[in-house]
Amino acid sequence: MNGGAFQRGGTFNISYVQTDTAIEVNPKFYYVNVTLFGTDNVLARGPDAAMNYVESKMVNASGKMAKLLGTDIFLDGTGVNSATINLDGFLQALDNGTIYTSYGGITRTDLGVLAGTNNQGINGYVNSLTTFTMTGLQTAYGAAWFGNEHIDLIVTTQLIWDMIWNKVQPQQRFLEESSDVAKIGFQSLRWNGASITVDQYCPAGYIFGLNTKYIQFWISTLAKYQFGFTGFKEAQNSDDVAGQYLFSGNLLIPAPRLFFTLSGVTTL
Numbered sequence: 001m002n003g004g005a006f007q008r009g010g011t012f013n014i015s016y017v018q019t020d021t022a023i024e025v026n027p028k029f030y031y032v033n034v035t036l037f038g039t040d041n042v043l044a045r046g047p048d049a050a051m052n053y054v055e056s057k058m059v060n061a062s063g064k065m066a067k068l069l070g071t072d073i074f075l076d077g078t079g080v081n082s083a084t085i086n087l088d089g090f091l092q093a094l095d096n097g098t099i100y101t102s103y104g105g106i107t108r109t110d111l112g113v114l115a116g117t118n119n120q121g122i123n124g125y126v127n128s129l130t131t132f133t134m135t136g137l138q139t140a141y142g143a144a145w146f147g148n149e150h151i152d153l154i155v156t157t158q159l160i161w162d163m164i165w166n167k168v169q170p171q172q173r174f175l176e177e178s179s180d181v182a183k184i185g186f187q188s189l190r191w192n193g194a195s196i197t198v199d200q201y202c203p204a205g206y207i208f209g210l211n212t213k214y215i216q217f218w219i220s221t222l223a224k225y226q227f228g229f230t231g232f233k234e235a236q237n238s239d240d241v242a243g244q245y246l247f248s249g250n251l252l253i254p255a256p257r258l259f260f261t262l263s264g265v266t267t268l
Helices: 038-042 053-072 134-143 158-167 169-174
Strands: 028-036 125-128 153-156 188-191 194-198 207-210 216-219 226-229 241-252 260-263
Touching (some): 028 038, 053 241, 125 134, 134 158, 134 207, 134 260, 153 158, 158 194
Parallel strands (some): 153 194
Antiparallel strands (some): 153 207, 188 194, 207 260, 226 241
16 A cells, blocks of 8 residues: 655545456265165164165265365466366465466456465465575575464474474473364474474375465355265166265465465475
8 A cells, every 4th residue: 555654735545456356166065975886785774784785885875975075275276286176276276376377367467466476465475495405495485474473383294293293302292182183183293383284185295274264165055065075876777876975165275475485395
């Protein structure tokens, strides 16, 4: 915005400055198929059934859906690392325009920011950190820190988490036991006010610095696509049935400049 000091008789710069823009992503669709053999109903029924056949299949279906979304949330959804029908994931959102020139329908350079410029416009901090150092991690953390907004969750692989653990080993008091990620079963370290945790679906060599206040995961308002089930339908010319477990939605990052991505980490 235009502004500054002024004196008696001075004039104001009242020219319009665009400060807001809309980031939009399209809904993406996922399914997990559940097929049951009709003849298995003969065995999996009554008090002598060895297992609850349908319940087991549905538990597996929900696990498969979690794997699909948990994998694609780290990718791009542009056809580079994952297909265009997949989620618009972190790799696309948290770029600095070098690989992904646009995000959410906005060309990054249209905001007056050159490709490759970190933490301006809708650019995140992006860097390669082949040899892991706490200095490199601190630089990325600091670059994404604005006022009281800072990274509060760092997600990486088990290999890199072990590297970080080795670096802070003399200070293991930072091992978390009571944070939200710890309560749901993730082993995490506390560093700079952020939880550092492992995600098995995080791509090899990557560290993602996330500000969870600015992560939006939108889900369809249609019940069937809120992890709903279509119901079993009889297959043609057989006694078998099939149904689909469905999801529709997408990931949206309204402030990528508050995030960072480090890649290529292979050694300590």
